Amino acid sequence: MASAHAGLPIDASSTPTLGTSLASPYVQSGRKTSSSFSDLGDYDEFTELNCCMTPEKPNLFNKPHPIHEENERVNEDGTIPVRHYGLHGTGIQLFPGEVLKLRVDHAAYIVYYKPTTEPESPPDAMTQASSSSSDSGTETPMPLFELTPAASNLPPKSFGALGAAGYTVVKGDCFQRSNATRSGSLGRGFVRATTQVGSALFKGTSTLINQTYEGTANGGVIGFAMGLGRGVWGFGSHTVKGAFRGVGHMTNAVGEVVLGMDPHFSLDGTLVLTNYRIVWTSAGSTGDTFDIPLESLVSIDNTSVTAPHVLHLECKHLLRPQFAFVDEETCVSFIEATMRLYSQGPYSFSTVHFNAIQTGTAIDPTDAEETSIPALYSSQEDYERLGLSDRERWTLVNNETYALFPTYPKSFIVPAGFTDQDIVELSAYRSASRVPAVVWLHPQTKASICRCAQPCAGLSGYAAEADKKIVALLRTGENFHFFDARSHIAAAGNFAQGKGTEDVRNYPNTELHHCDITNIHGVRSSYKALATVCQPNASDNIDLLLQRTMWLSHLSSILVAAQKMSELMCKGESVMVHCSDGWDRTSQLAGLVEVLLDPYYRTIEGFLRLIDKEWCSFGHMFRWRLGIGHGPNTEESGEQSPVFVQWLDCIWQVWRQVPWAFEFTDQLLVTIYNHVYSGLFGTFQYNCEKEQRDREALDPTRSLWKYLLQRQEAYRQSVYQEKESLAMVGQLLEIRVSESDLRLWNAHIACADPICRKYA
Template sequence: MLSLGSAGGKSAKPSFVSYVTPEEIKLTEKNASRGKHPELLPGEVVFCSASPILKYTQEDLSQQGIFGTLFCTNFRISFMPNEVSLEEAEERALLFKNKLYGENDIPLTGVDLIYAGYDEKRKLMTRGHVKKKYPPKIIIHCKDLRVFQFSLTFAEAEEAKKIFQSIVHCSLEPKALKCAFAFSYCEKATSSPEIQRKQRTMMFNIAEDWTEEMMRTKGNCKLIKDNENFSISQRLPQFFSIPAAVSELNLSDFQGKGIPIWCWSHPCGCALYKMASFPLMEDDDDSQARRRYMERMLNAVGENNLYAVKTEELSETLPNIQEIQQSYNKFKQFFLIDGTTEFWLSDVKWFSSLESSGWLDIIRQCLHKSVEIVQCLEKENRNVLIMEEESLDLCCVISSLVQMMLDPFYRTLTGFQSLVQKEWVAGGHNFLDRCNYLLKDKELQSPVFLLFLECVWQLLQQHGPAFQFTETYLTVLSDSVHVAMFSTFLFNSPYHRVSTTKAHTPQTQRSPLNLPSVWDWSLQFDCAAQDLFTNPLYTDSPKQESATAMGKSSSTKQQTRLSFPNSTVKQSPKKGFLREEKDSLKKRLRGMRISPWMQPMEFAQASTRQFYEAWWRQPLEANNLILPCLEGPAIRLWMQRYLRWIPQAQLYGGGPIAVLLKLADLTEEVRDLQAKLDRRTCPTAASHQRAATLPRPSVCPYTAFPFAPSHTSSSRPSIPTGVAQRLVITGSLSDKEDEAPVSV
C-alpha cells in the first residue's frame, strides 16, 4: 500500500491511498514515458533526465499531480507529461504559446530560488550545498513568479540524484558568460529575417540612427563618431550626441564621466541631458579643476546662457539599487503561492502587506520625479541635466519616462523599442549585473528595468488610447528579460557587447556573432500571438505644424482628450498611499525609523501641483502631453503580471480583458460603419487599412488572459472554512485590518 505525500500543504493526513506497489508504478510510468522528449532548440543539449516524476498541482489537499519525465538541458528545466487529455490539449492550443519554452519549462536563468522539500518542511538550497543525498521533493520559484513542485520519490535513486544535482548546479552555481545559451543557439541557428525598414526598431549602434533621431526632434547637438572603436572611453557608447559647445578634447577626461549626453529635444528648443556625476572628493588636489570643468559643461548645456539649466541629482531623492532590490524581494513574496491555504492566509493582510513592501511607493516616486522634469521642459522651457553616479540606472528610468510623457512617438510599439535601445542598451545599463545571469555578485542585482516597465504600465492603465502597445506586450517583455539568449539583456555596455561577440566569433567567420535581439518577436511568438501586442483602441496623436508650451497662447482647436487620467479617481489632498497621511505621521512621531524615500510623498513645490492641475483642465495639446495621476488609489497593482499564475485570483469572464474585448468589438463595428459610409461617398476610393484587432478566444477568458488556461478555475469557496474559523476564534472580523479580499 502506497500513500502519496502532500503537495506542499499543511495537512498531515493523506486523502488518497494506492494499493499498487512502487515497483508497479515505476514500471508503468517508465513505459509511458518512453519516447517522450522535448523539442530541442538549435544548440540545446540534454544533460540528464529522470522518470517517473510527479508534478504536483496547487491544490493543498488534493494530492493530485501529473506523472512525466523531467529534463535538464543547457537552456531550461523541462517537464514532459506522459499523458495529456483531449480537453487539456484543446485548452493548451488556445494559450499564448512561446516557441522557446512551454508552460512546463523553466529557463535556467529564470530560476529564482530552489527548495528541498521534506514532508511539511523545506530547506533553501544555496551554492555548494548539493550533497550525495537528494530530497523527496524539489520546489522551484521562478522569476516570472511561477511555482513548480516535483516529487522525486518514484524515480530511480541514481536518476533522481543526478537530476536534482544538475538542476541545482545549472541554476545556482556561478558560470562564465561564454556558457550562456545565446552563444550555443547563435552558432547553430539560421539567421532570422531582417525587420522591414518602415517598421524598423532603431538600434542606435550606427551613426545614421542618431542622426535620424536628432532630425526628428530637431536637436541642436553634434554627433560624436570618434568612439566607434572605443578609443575615447569604454564606458561611453560608440555613437552619441553632446551639446555643440562641448569641446571634443574634454571627452577623454575623467574616464568619460562628466560628459552631458543628449537624450531628447523639446519642440520649444530646450533639451534633456544625462551625465555621470563626479565622486565627492573634497581633499582631492584636482577638485578645483573639476569644478571649473563642471562649470564649462553646465555652460555648454545652457548653450552659452541661452537657456536656464536645472540640474537634478537623482541619488539624493530616489532609492538606490540595493533599496530597490530589497523592496522588490518583499513585494514578490506575496505572489509566490505554493497552495490554496497560503493564498487565503496572505489575502487577510493583502493591502497592508503590499504597502509595507514599499514597491508601489517607489513607482510613485519615479513618476513624480519625471513630472517635475517634464514641468521644467514643458512649462519653464529650461534645459534639464539629470545626474547619477554612473548614469546607468535611475537616469535610464527617469529619462525614458520623461520622453514617453512628452513624445507620442515613444508610445508606439517601434518607438518604445527604439527608446529602450537608445536609453538602456546603447546607454550602457548593466543588464548582466542587474539580472545576475552569471550568479556572481548579488549586491549588484536589482530589478531596475522592471521598475521602468512598472512605471510604463501605470501610464498605460491611466492613458490607454494613447499607447499603441498593450499590457500583454509589457508582460512578455518583462518575462524575456529572464531568458538569457537575447543580446538586448545579456551585456553590461556596448563595449562589453562588441568585445564579447568578437571574442566568441569562430576563426572561420570574420564578422562578429549576430546574437538575436528581443525585438525579433517571431522567435518567440507567431503572428496571431503578436496581435495581442497591439492596442485596438489606440488613436494616433493629431499632426500639427507647431506646438506651444503649456501656459502660453495657443490657437490649437479644442479637441476631445484622447489620453487622460481616470476621471473616477478624485484627487484628495494630503493622501498617503493606501493610508491617510496622518497614519504615517503618527508612526514618525512614535520614533519609528522610516527611510526618506518610504515617507508619504507630496509635490515638492506648489508650482508642480499647479502645473499638473493646469494640464488637467486643458484640452489635448498638439504635442499630446500625458501626465500620471499620483494619488494613492491611482497607483495600482500590475495584476496580469503578478496574479496570472494564481488560480484563486482569477475571475471567469471578468476583469480588464472582458472590458477590452467589448470595447474592441464596438471599435471594430464603428470602423466597419465608417468604411461603408466612405464607400458610398467615394466608391472609387481605395480601401482603408484596417486597424489591428484582438484575436477572439473561443471560450470566455479569465482575467489573466492570454496566460491563464481555462482549467485553472478553483472550486474553493470565496472564504475557506478553516481560515474563517481561525479568524472567528482569534477575534472578531471587525477587529482585523485589511481583510477585504484582493480585487481583480
C-alpha cells in the same frame, strides 16, 4: 516554447480575476488579475519531439535517443534535417540547439492556496498520496491526483476552478506522504518504516566502505582519514534519513507541537530537463505546461531531511515552484544533472541557440542570415529626427574606439562650443567617465534632457571648469535643473569617496532636485517581497502586504520625478539627470520622460529603439543586474537587481491609464519582461555597447528586437489613436502618479502563478 496560455485575453477590463474580488485601491480589478504571460518563442522555430523512444518506465529517467549523424539524410535544398528527440506523450517541442537531458514521470507540481476560515474535511482516502519511499519494493505508489469528470473536496475560492477543469485535487500533505498507505494500516506503515531504515543502514555501510577505500587508494594516510570522515558522514546521513522517512519526513523536538501547515494540493505531470530550461507538463488532457529557463534559476535544492523528495526552485523573477518526486534519489539526480550544465563555468544557451540556427535548423530564413545582434538604435537617425544634427548648436562626439568613454555609445551629442580639451577634462570629473550627453530635445521649447553620472566633487564641493561650461551651454529658460535620482542623504554619503552631487553655488541660475528613488538594493529587496504577494497562497490582506513591499511606492517616486522633469521641459527649462554612475535610475528617468513627451517612442518600433538607446547603447549593467551565466546555488551578487523590470512596470502604469496613446498592447511589455530572464536572446546579456560588440564578434546571439519586429502585428492594438497621439509631440501625457493611483501589474501574477491563474 509556446505557452498553453497564449490565447488568454490581454485587455485588463476583460481579464478574469484570480480569487474573490476585493475592494482594493492597489490591485486592479479586485484581488489579482490574470494576464497572458508571453511565449518563450514561436512554433515555427521548434522541433517537435515526435520520434520513438525506448519503452517508458514510470518514475525513471529516460534519456533521449537522437538520430545519429550517419543516419541523417540531406534535404533537397541541401540542408540537414533538424534532429528529433522523442518525448512521447508530452507534446513538448525543442528550440534549435536544445537537447533533452532528463525526464521524470509523475513529478507532482505542488500548488499552495489560501485557506478558508471554514473547517475542511479530511482528504478522501482514495485520492490521498501514499508513500514516496525509494525502498517501497513492488508496491505502486498512489497517484498525487486523478482526472475525473467531477471533483469533490476542492480547495477554496479561485483554485476550486481546477475541479471544473477536470482535476481531482489531492489535499493531503505532500511532505508527509510516508504516513499514507492504501489500507491506512499502522502495521504496514511500521513495516515500511523498518524497511526504509534497514535499506538506509545498508546504503550507509556501503558508503562507509567505498569512501574509506577510495580515500586510502588515492591519498595514503591522509586520504584514508578524509575518506573515513566522508564515509562516516554518509553512513550517518543515510541512516538518519531512513529513520526520518519512516515517520513521515518530519521530526518534532521535545515539546514541539504542530499548530498548522500551509494548505496545498498537487498536480501530477512530467518534468523535463534540457540544456535550456525545465519544463513541467501536466498529465491528462488539460495540457497545462510552463517553462523555467535555466538562466532564471537562483537556487535548486531539496530539504535533505524533512522532505528530501521535494524539489525547491527559486527564480530571479517571482516564480517559486516546488515539485514532489516519488523518491529522494530522483530528486537528487535531477539537481545534479542541472548543476552539471554549469560545471565548466558560466553557461548561457543563447549562443548555442544561435549556432544551431546558423547550421540550418531555422525555418525562418531571415534568422539564418543573422550574424550578430543588429543595432536597432541608430544615433544618426535619432539625432536628425530630434533636431540634434544642427552643427551650430550641437557637437557629435566620436567614441568609436570606446577609449575615453568605455560604457557610452560610439557617438553622442554635447552642445556646440565644447572642445576636445573640455571633453577630456569632463571625462575625469564625472564618475566612470559618463559625461553629460544630450538624449532628447523638446521640439517646441528647445529644452534638452541630458544624462550622466555623479560629479567627483568630494568634500570640498569642487566643480570642474568644463562641467560649469557645459551646464552654461545647456541652460535654456530662467534656470537649469539638476535631478539627482538619489535622496539627499544617499548623495551626501558619496562625498567621502570623492564623489557626491552638484553644489548649485558653482552653477549660476540652477536648481538641484533630489528624487529619493531607491537604489538597486532597495529594488531587489522590494521585488523579493513582491514574490510573496503574488503567490497563490497570498493572504487576504493583500493591500497591506503590497504596501509593505514598497513596490508601488518606488514606482511612484520614479513617475513623480519623470513627470516633474517633463513639466519643466515643457516650460522651456533644460534638465540633467543622474544617479550614482548613471546606468540604473538614470536610464529609468530619461527613458520615461521620452515616453511621456514623444509619441514616436510610444510606437512599437520607436519603443524598442528607445530601450536599445537608453538601456543597451548608453549602458545598463545587464550582465551584473541579471547575473548572466551564473549557475544556481552560487552566492547571489550584490549587484543583481531587477531595475529594468521596474522600469517596464512604470511604462505599464502609464499604458494602463492612456492606452490609446500607445500603438502596442501591454502584451509587448509582458513579452519583453519574459525575455529579460529567458536566456534565449543576447539582447539583455551585456553591460554596455562595447561589451556587446566584442562578445558578439566571438559568440553571436539572436536579437530580441528583430524577433519582435517580425511579429509586430501581434502586438498592435485597435484602440490606438495614431493621429491624436502623434499630434501630441512635446505635450505631456496626463497621468496620475501617486501610489494610490498605481496598480499591481498582472504580469507579476502570471509569472508567480503559472497554472492556477489559467482557471481563475
